[in-house]
Amino acid sequence: MIKPKAPLLRLFYVLAICLGISLQAHAGVTSLKKGTAVTLPAFTLLDGSVITRESLKNKPVLLSFWASWCPYCARQNPYIQKLHEQVKDSDMQVITVSIDKEPKAASDYVNKHKYTFKVAKFTPALKAVFGEIKVIPLVYVIDKNSIIQEAVPGEMFEEDVLDMRKYAK
Numbered sequence: 001m002i003k004p005k006a007p008l009l010r011l012f013y014v015l016a017i018c019l020g021i022s023l024q025a026h027a028g029v030t031s032l033k034k035g036t037a038v039t040l041p042a043f044t045l046l047d048g049s050v051i052t053r054e055s056l057k058n059k060p061v062l063l064s065f066w067a068s069w070c071p072y073c074a075r076q077n078p079y080i081q082k083l084h085e086q087v088k089d090s091d092m093q094v095i096t097v098s099i100d101k102e103p104k105a106a107s108d109y110v111n112k113h114k115y116t117f118k119v120a121k122f123t124p125a126l127k128a129v130f131g132e133i134k135v136i137p138l139v140y141v142i143d144k145n146s147i148i149q150e151a152v153p154g155e156m157f158e159e160d161v162l163d164m165r166k167y168a169k
Helices: 005-024 070-086 105-115 124-130 157-165
Strands: 061-066 095-098 118-121 138-142 147-151
Touching: 061 070, 070 095, 070 105, 070 157, 105 118, 124 138, 138 157, 147 157
Parallel strands: 061 095, 095 118
Antiparallel strands: 061 138, 138 147
């Protein structure tokens, strides 16, 4: 390992290492990119009901992965709720997916905040399509032709979440 002597060079070296680690950590955050075709599975909601694959055909879907313990999700979920309220009379479906290990943690969180958006469990079928979720929040917008139009890892600003209305009809 190279150990630069000058403080400025040492700082540069440390920053370069950190940037490399950061890039490696975020490489492969999501293998599903804009323009990728996906086949959505059925979604099992926290209440046990199921959103079938057939019911989502020819509809745009905003899919948001989150967890009850995630502070970034806590800031973004009110925007997801606002979007849900604004598009509920359109063809767009807003479905969120909790990656909490215990469904009760997700249910308690949703009830506490009075969210009305649909909340699904992270199932093996979802993992087969989206892979291991390594960054949350994670938002996908899938158009009516099952093509990913947006893939956004990390927290979004309110205006960016609400801009997703453009996919609703």
